[in-house]
Amino acid sequence: MITAYKKHIVSALILVSSLFITGVASAQIITIPVETQHNALVLQTDADKNLKMVYFGTRLSNTDEYTQIQKMYKQSDDSGVLNDAYTPSGSANLVEPAITVIHADGNTSLNLVYVSQAITKIDDDVSLLTITLKDPAYDFEVKLCYKTFFKEDVTEQWSVIEHHEKGTVTLSKFASANLYLKGDGFWLKQYHGNWASEMQPEESKLMHGIKTIDTKLGTRADLYTSSAFMISMDKPATEDEGKVLYGAMEWSANFKEDFEVDPANNLRLIAGMNNAASEYHLKPGEEFTTPAFLYTYSDHGKGDASRKLQSWARKYKIVDGEGPRFTLLNNWESTYFDFNEDKLKELLKDTKNLGVDLFLLDDGWFGNKYPRNGDNAGLGDWQENKKKLPNGIGSLVKEATADGVKFGIWIEPEMVNPASDLYHKHPDWVIKQPNRPEKYFRNQLVLDLTNPKVQDYVFGIVDSLFIKNPALAYIKWDCNAVIYNAYSSYLKKDQSHLYIDYGRGLYNVMARMRAKYPKVPMMLCSGGGGRVDYGALQYFTEYWPSDNTEPLERVYIQWEYSYFFPAIASSNHVTNWGKEPIKYRVDVAMMGRLGFDIVVSKLSGQELDFCHQALKNYDNLKDIIWHGDQYRLQSPWDNDAASLMYVNSLRSQAVVFNYLVNKRYNSGTKVPIRLKGLDPQKKYQVKEINLYAGAKSSIGDNLVLTGDFLMKVGVNPDVNEGRTSVVLQVDEVK
Ligand code: GLA
Numbered sequence: 001m002i003t004a005y006k007k008h009i010v011s012a013l014i015l016v017s018s019l020f021i022t023g024v025a026s027a028q029i030i031t032i033p034v035e036t037q038h039n040a041l042v043l044q045t046d047a048d049k050n051l052k053m054v055y056f057g058t059r060l061s062n063t064d065e066y067t068q069i070q071k072m073y074k075q076s077d078d079s080g081v082l083n084d085a086y087t088p089s090g091s092a093n094l095v096e097p098a099i100t101v102i103h104a105d106g107n108t109s110l111n112l113v114y115v116s117q118a119i120t121k122i123d124d125d126v127s128l129l130t131i132t133l134k135d136p137a138y139d140f141e142v143k144l145c146y147k148t149f150f151k152e153d154v155t156e157q158w159s160v161i162e163h164h165e166k167g168t169v170t171l172s173k174f175a176s177a178n179l180y181l182k183g184d185g186f187w188l189k190q191y192h193g194n195w196a197s198e199m200q201p202e203e204s205k206l207m208h209g210i211k212t213i214d215t216k217l218g219t220r221a222d223l224y225t226s227s228a229f230m231i232s233m234d235k236p237a238t239e240d241e242g243k244v245l246y247g248a249m250e251w252s253a254n255f256k257e258d259f260e261v262d263p264a265n266n267l268r269l270i271a272g273m274n275n276a277a278s279e280y281h282l283k284p285g286e287e288f289t290t291p292a293f294l295y296t297y298s299d300h301g302k303g304d305a306s307r308k309l310q311s312w313a314r315k316y317k318i319v320d321g322e323g324p325r326f327t328l329l330n331n332w333e334s335t336y337f338d339f340n341e342d343k344l345k346e347l348l349k350d351t352k353n354l355g356v357d358l359f360l361l362d363d364g365w366f367g368n369k370y371p372r373n374g375d376n377a378g379l380g381d382w383q384e385n386k387k388k389l390p391n392g393i394g395s396l397v398k399e400a401t402a403d404g405v406k407f408g409i410w411i412e413p414e415m416v417n418p419a420s421d422l423y424h425k426h427p428d429w430v431i432k433q434p435n436r437p438e439k440y441f442r443n444q445l446v447l448d449l450t451n452p453k454v455q456d457y458v459f460g461i462v463d464s465l466f467i468k469n470p471a472l473a474y475i476k477w478d479c480n481a482v483i484y485n486a487y488s489s490y491l492k493k494d495q496s497h498l499y500i501d502y503g504r505g506l507y508n509v510m511a512r513m514r515a516k517y518p519k520v521p522m523m524l525c526s527g528g529g530g531r532v533d534y535g536a537l538q539y540f541t542e543y544w545p546s547d548n549t550e551p552l553e554r555v556y557i558q559w560e561y562s563y564f565f566p567a568i569a570s571s572n573h574v575t576n577w578g579k580e581p582i583k584y585r586v587d588v589a590m591m592g593r594l595g596f597d598i599v600v601s602k603l604s605g606q607e608l609d610f611c612h613q614a615l616k617n618y619d620n621l622k623d624i625i626w627h628g629d630q631y632r633l634q635s636p637w638d639n640d641a642a643s644l645m646y647v648n649s650l651r652s653q654a655v656v657f658n659y660l661v662n663k664r665y666n667s668g669t670k671v672p673i674r675l676k677g678l679d680p681q682k683k684y685q686v687k688e689i690n691l692y693a694g695a696k697s698s699i700g701d702n703l704v705l706t707g708d709f710l711m712k713v714g715v716n717p718d719v720n721e722g723r724t725s726v727v728l729q730v731d732e733v734k
Helices: 004-017 063-068 301-317 341-354 392-403 421-425 452-468 495-516 551-561 582-589 605-627 707-712
Strands: 020-022 027-029 031-035 039-045 051-058 099-102 113-121 126-134 140-149 154-163 169-181 186-192 200-205 209-214 229-233 243-249 255-261 267-273 280-282 293-298 328-330 358-361 406-411 472-477 522-524 571-574 593-596 629-634 641-647 653-660 683-689 703-706 725-733
Touching: 027 039, 031 063, 031 126, 031 140, 039 063, 051 169, 154 169, 154 280, 154 301, 169 243, 169 293, 186 255, 243 255, 243 267, 243 301, 267 495, 280 495, 293 301, 301 629, 328 341, 341 358, 341 392, 341 605, 358 392, 358 472, 392 406, 392 452, 406 452, 452 472, 452 495, 551 582, 551 641, 551 653, 571 582, 582 593, 582 605, 582 653, 582 725, 593 605, 605 641, 605 653, 605 725, 683 707, 703 707
Parallel strands: 328 358, 328 593, 358 406, 406 472, 472 522, 571 593
Antiparallel strands: 031 039, 039 051, 099 169, 113 126, 126 140, 140 154, 154 293, 169 267, 169 280, 186 200, 186 229, 209 255, 229 243, 243 293, 255 267, 629 641, 641 653, 653 725, 683 703, 683 725
């Protein structure tokens, strides 16, 4: 049997080898379709062997016809250079480049022509296409790499730059990808934010000229803007309709994404590491590999695109994405820095009493000469504080084990407070300008991860925690400062390498950590969601979306993250932020990896009972929430209530979450909400769960309806001021 994947490879090879002749020059035109199950990106050489991107969108049924696409465009002299597959600068192309170089001899021109290609089949789903481009005048080459995930319709694209010139070449720009999209108008949905207000969406039509989304913060790259975005083509896509491309950089340091509506009214998209203050000196024979730019496309709207990305992330990117997660109790908001061994032992009992899997000890457990009793001291000194923890972490881990719960711990290993032993011992390990006053972000500075010794030190923090406490079951990795006064004593004359080598150094450490501890769950945190990207998430099981855990705010924040990241990776904690009742808080936190950060002993009997019951329900439903398909039903931005659901792969079970987001008079769900993703032929029982003990649901006890009805007419969860949050469990009735 020839699988869809094999057919795709075969057709690609046929096209590639069936060269055809155009013009008098008899140049060979090579067409390279990069196909996934539903989509195609088509590259083609022109008569001068320049590689062009001639198509991006839904696959054509007849793959032979890819060769005909470019002929349909009547070009003027200049529009012929707009769609380079990787735009060089300093020669014929005068638009925004993907790559800019200064050759060893000082020349600034670059031309890149097609030389060869190779496809490696990694498995039935994944293949890697590498296309080599070379400068005819210099010994300089770029490999364009396209890793396609066929079933998921996802592509990761990056480039590898190398030269054999007679000296060092300076790379002034080095994009990961350069796409060319054709459409009747383009709408960009982008995200801005700050501490406690991550992932605030804005959507606007792109006009001619360049729109840039970038960060120069060094660390906490997503603090003010995420690299994740959507582009709708022809008209703004909706949840279930329209053409939409999702893109994001897999990179945790400075990034830059340019969106240029060009003179031909098409969209040139260039994404990569930010080249600001980052010229890179490349020695002969050295490879410069960019991080991947990730993208998926759907002509069935934003929901379909996000399901593709979510299933890709679970299967291929985040650690143990198809596995389980621990529920937990965190002590950050219940104690802040104020705790001791006795208090923590109480909290271990509370963890058991609440019925969650793990206790997570947050900030404040370390530092002796400079005790970590506030955020102004101790970072860098990762020894237990003897006053707070006279018997060390070890005794807590033991106690937790005796209580039948697991133990996890917070670290912020990339950072140092000036009030620390580390800072005084290794001033050269700190990023700071030697001749300027220090500037702090949260009273701290960033360690110089470009330095391999610092990498060893940071790896050692994690490693020694595990060596001393083999039963340690969870790590929360935080990162609370940006890079001010960028200067590395280690890099010496190559200061402009700092941001790039920082990112690479960070990934070296994380990769070492994962090589030794492949499956331990770890949360990626950055003073909230200051670092949520798939570059880092390949080493983590989950991320912390925001320090803002006010549940009404979280409905919006989680909603927006969910377009790009699967629920299993979203750490959602029930806290005391806001005024919503415990039910609302728990219901919102259930849409992900559920945790608590409250004083359990202060819960009323009714509240504790509710939590116990909700945890039981979560246990039944977590597999659907973590691994099922997510459908957004009704947006919080335009409605009184937000509504979304998760469905298992057999379409036999689903859970629907509904939250009142508008507290004005008489607000609520007046009309039924249509469900999605069910089997129209199947019959389902719809019942409300997560009710307070003794409460009766207004939707009744025995509502059985077909999938057809539930998807065409819908069900009214009856959300209103008296029922601000409603969770419905949907089970197939046989
Ligand atoms: C950051 C994190 C919080 C908490 C504190 C501890 O702000 O986002 O969750 O861990 O640090 O200092």
